[in-house]
Amino acid sequence: MLQTPETKYRPYPAPVMADRRWPSQTLTQAPVWLSTDLRDGNQALFEPMNAERKLRLFELLVGVGFKEIEVGFPAASASDHAFVRRLIDEQRLPADVTPMVMTQAREDLLVRTVESLRGARRAIVHLYNATAPLWRRVVFGMGVDEVLAFVDRHVRLLRTLTDAAPETEWVLQYSPETFCMTEPEVSLAACTAALEAWDAGPGRPVILNLPTTVEVATPNVFADQIEWMHRRLPRRQHVVLSIHPHNDRGTGVACAELALLAGAQRVEGTLFGNGERSGNVDLVTLALNLYALGVAPGLDFSDIGHVAREVEACTGLPLHPRHPYAGDLVFTAFSGSHQDAIRKGMAAQEPGGLWQVPYLPVDPQDLGRTYDGLIRVNSQSGKGGIAWLMERHHGLAMPRRMQVEFSSVVQAHADAAEAEVDADTLWQLFDAAYLAPTAAGGALAWHGHALAAVPGGVEISLDVTGADGSARRLVGRGAGPVDAAAQAVRSASGIALEIVHFEERSIGGGSDAQAWALVEAAAPGVAGTRFGAGRHADIATAGVLAVLSAAARLGAAG
Ligand SMILES: CC(=O)SCCNC(=O)CCNC(=O)[C@H](O)C(C)(C)COP(=O)(O)OP(=O)(O)OC[C@H]1O[C@@H](n2cnc3c(N)ncnc32)[C@H](O)[C@@H]1OP(=O)(O)O
Numbered sequence: 355m356l357q358t359p360e361t362k363y364r365p366y367p368a369p370v371m372a373d374r375r376w377p378s379q380t381l382t383q384a385p386v387w388l389s390t391d392l393r394d395g396n397q398a399l400f401e402p403m404n405a406e407r408k409l410r411l412f413e414l415l416v417g418v419g420f421k422e423i424e425v426g427f428p429a430a431s432a433s434d435h436a437f438v439r440r441l442i443d444e445q446r447l448p449a450d451v452t453p454m455v456m457t458q459a460r461e462d463l464l465v466r467t468v469e470s471l472r473g474a475r476r477a478i479v480h481l482y483n484a485t486a487p488l489w490r491r492v493v494f495g496m497g498v499d500e501v502l503a504f505v506d507r508h509v510r511l512l513r514t515l516t517d518a519a520p521e522t523e524w525v526l527q528y529s530p531e532t533f534c535m536t537e538p539e540v541s542l543a544a545c546t547a548a549l550e551a552w553d554a555g556p557g558r559p560v561i562l563n564l565p566t567t568v569e570v571a572t573p574n575v576f577a578d579q580i581e582w583m584h585r586r587l588p589r590r591q592h593v594v595l596s597i598h599p600h601n602d603r604g605t606g607v608a609c610a611e612l613a614l615l616a617g618a619q620r621v622e623g624t625l626f627g628n629g630e631r632s633g634n635v636d637l638v639t640l641a642l643n644l645y646a647l648g649v650a651p652g653l654d655f656s657d658i659g660h661v662a663r664e665v666e667a668c669t670g671l672p673l674h675p676r677h678p679y680a681g682d683l684v685f686t687a688f689s690g691s692h693q694d695a696i697r698k699g700m701a702a703q704e705p706g707g708l709w710q711v712p713y714l715p716v717d718p719q720d721l722g723r724t725y726d727g728l729i730r731v732n733s734q735s736g737k738g739g740i741a742w743l744m745e746r747h748h749g750l751a752m753p754r755r756m757q758v759e760f761s762s763v764v765q766a767h768a769d770a771a772e773a774e775v776d777a778d779t780l781w782q783l784f785d786a787a788y789l790a791p792t793a794a795g796g797a798l799a800w801h802g803h804a805l806a807a808v809p810g811g812v813e814i815s816l817d818v819t820g821a822d823g824s825a826r827r828l829v830g831r832g833a834g835p836v837d838a839a840a841q842a843v844r845s846a847s848g849i850a851l852e853i854v855h856f857e858e859r860s861i862g863g864g865s866d867a868q869a870w871a872l873v874e875a876a877a878p879g880v881a882g883t884r885f886g887a888g889r890h891a892d893i894a895t896a897g898v899l900a901v902l903s904a905a906a907r908l909g910a911a912g
């Protein structure tokens with residue numbers, strides 16, 4: 355890279371707009387959408403789609419709700435021509451969907467283009483020519499006047515050709531290609547030439563489509579260019595002002611949003627942003643950005659996973675896992691503080707109320723995503739995320755101090771494994787730490803117990819295997835089974851545990867119901883407390899198991 359990039363690159367001049375209005379506008383309604391997946395998207399694939407894949411993508415676009423679809427460049431290739439004919443001949447165009455086809459401004463191409471649409475109820479013919487100084491000089495060798503005459507001549511020819519086929523309702527779309535790099539006065543003159551040559555007026559609307567053919571400026575500059583045009587275009591009420599952003603600077607979506615504030619009424623782009631170089635503007639992101647502002651986008655992404663898989667299958671291009679709204683990871687938090695906030699937010703979220711979950715701009719369920727992947731655990735995760743997974747996957751809600759205790763077990767594992775800890779592994783860690791006290795370290799393994807009512811409570815006869823492998827019967831009394839078990843452990847094992855906290859709950863129902871008991875206990879010589887857990891179909895047995903689990907953990911710590 356150069357130390358002095360200004361010797362090689364410099365900004366393109368922008369219109370002077372001291373009184374710009376777009377910064378104080380807000381987005382309140384969806385634009386008209388045009389999908390160019392089958393044209394600009396297709397022309398950017400290393401292997402253009404065959405007829406079957408095109409048709410599959412076309413059906414998807416219709417299903418999502420596009421009412422205008424650029425279906426190809428029929429004068430360019432036999433396959434594009436055949437595809438347009440197939441849509442018309444096989445009556446695959448729903449009554450409310452208008453096809454658009456592209457053509458260069460060349461007489462032979464215009465004739466073939468109009469011919470390809472024979473029998474269509476309504477059609478948009480998209481005529482383009484590059485207008486920027488570099489293209490005028492290098493590609494066409496034309497001055498401004500010649501460019502304007504070129505536009506006039508070809509639009510008039512198109513008008514003659516389409517007037518001769520009145521069974522179709524024709525709409526002209528004119529694009530001054532390279533608009534963003536063209537002097538504003540020249541763009542305005544080219545658009546004006548097209549409007550006049552077509553005789554735009556009542557019943558003869560024109561779509562003027564202003565592209566960032568190559569995105570070369572910051573989005574505010576594009577917004578200024580659009581507002582400049584919007585305020586000066588003649589026959590404005592008969593013009594649909596359209597934009598066609600590319601994404602060379604990675605700001606295609608921003609350009610589109612600011613341009614909508616500046617007066618644009620229609621947006622051309624592709625699903626997930628496939629297109630030349632760094633792509634066309636991503637219509638999924640644009641639409642869902644509107645949705646997240648509370649504006650109905652008019653496109654349906656209720657099953658965004660299906661849309662993503664279909665687009666991948668048709669284009670052969672994989673979707674990035676962090677692609678906005680649709681990537682596999684975009685509704686997943688790995689980091690501890692995000693997980694904690696999401697878990698609290700999900701618990702506080704009012705069903706049917708305004709969406710207010712931290713770190714989640716939209717409700718994943720609106721897009722057909724589940725809450726299952728919201729939180730995933732690795733070494734960056736904290737107790738909140740681990741607790742969420744234990745609750746959702748294993749039905750265990752741990753008290754806060756137990757979450758802290760267990761998270762250090764998980765953290766140690768994640769650090770050592772340098773890998774994600776999935777719900778099954780979490781369970782194995784929990785099982786090893788709390789549910790499978792072995793005879794090692796002074797632990798007492800449960801074999802059975804009997805309870806008998808005594809004055810003021812119960813007496814337990816607790817059969818265990820001790821650390822040395824010998825079977826023992828411990829006896830204790832207490833207000834309930836947990837107290838009695840604690841007393842039995844105290845008297846016989848040398849672990850003077852005190853129950854600090856106890857809670858139990860049942861999960862599931864009917865014959866599959868299970869009880870969870872969680873015990874927090876302290877013992878002399880052990881700093882802090884330790885938790886124990888027990889799970890059993892019988893709630894009293896779960897409590898006894900939890901006491902033995904806590905005793906094992908205190909014994910191991912002491
Ligand atoms: C920004 C965009 O995405 S625009 C859309 C671009 N899409 C495509 O190009 C895909 C379809 N295109 C094609 O298949 C071919 O380009 C065709 C069939 C249309 C034309 O093919 P060819 O006649 O071989 O010409 P080629 O592809 O080399 O195009 C270059 C010629 O077109 C001219 N040209 C370029 N754009 C235009 C235009 N909008 N209107 C008229 N002529 C144009 C060039 O000046 C050049 O002319 P020259 O040969 O006299 O120097």
Ligand SMILES: CC(C)C(=O)C(=O)O
Nearest residue numbers: 482529531565567598
């Ligand atoms: C709108 C057309 C001409 C286009 O694809 C572009 O300029 O990028």
